[in-house]
Amino acid sequence: MGAQNAARDDEFRAFTGGAWARLLRTAYLLAGDRHGAEDLVQQALERAYVHWNKVRAADDPNAYVRRILVNEHARRWRRRRPAEYLVEAPPDRPARAGADPDDRAVLLAALADLPARQREAVVLRYWEDLSESQTAAAMGCSVGNVKSQAARGLAKLRESSSLDGLTTIGGSR
Known part of the structure; x- marks a missing residue:
């Protein structure tokens, strides 16, 4: 049993x-x-570890854990929506060549202003480049709901006056 647990942990x-x-x-x-x-x-x-046998048996363990991540975010959001988002440093991944770091900060702030489900749909569809069905699976909703939430989120981003200086948001500007 100990060797089996060690292999599972590895x-x-x-x-x-x-x-x-x-x-x-x-x-x-x-x-x-x-x-x-x-x-x-x-x-x-932590949740994935507790259910690791189920996770590793899934067709796509990465998608399974991404779903756990999105559900955990939704659970947090329901408990308490933060009043504001403070960004201390940019994420580990550098901006694409030619991207202005100020534009990135403005976009992240605009994303933070979206309601949680719209932000989830926009991030998963357009930043993570998941298909509509993969996004629906990660969010635990229908493809139609993903389309609706993403469209509303993109519309709000397009209307955001803080994004006026950026060149493209969801195919416009």
Whole structure:
């Protein structure tokens, strides 16, 4: 039994090592700050560890854990919506070549102003580049709801006066 547990733990550590950066990036976009993102990822991985046999048996363990992450974010949001988001430092991933870091900060602030479900839909669809069905699976809703939430979120981003200087938001500007 001890060798079996050790092998299970090693498998989970390997998964965590490969998934950490991607989960942290997604959590940062959802939570709006690095510390909240780290807490969110740790909580999601804690839940994944407890149910590791079910997670590893899934068709896509990464999608399963991403779903846990999104659910954990929604659970937090229902408990207490933060009054504001303070960003101490940019995420680990550098901006794309030619991107202005100030534009990135403005976009992150605009994302933080979206309601939680709209932000989830926009982040998963357009930042993580998931399909509508993958996004629906991660959010635990229908594809139609993803389309609706993403469209509303993009519309709010397009209307945001703080984004006037940016060149593209969801195909316009």
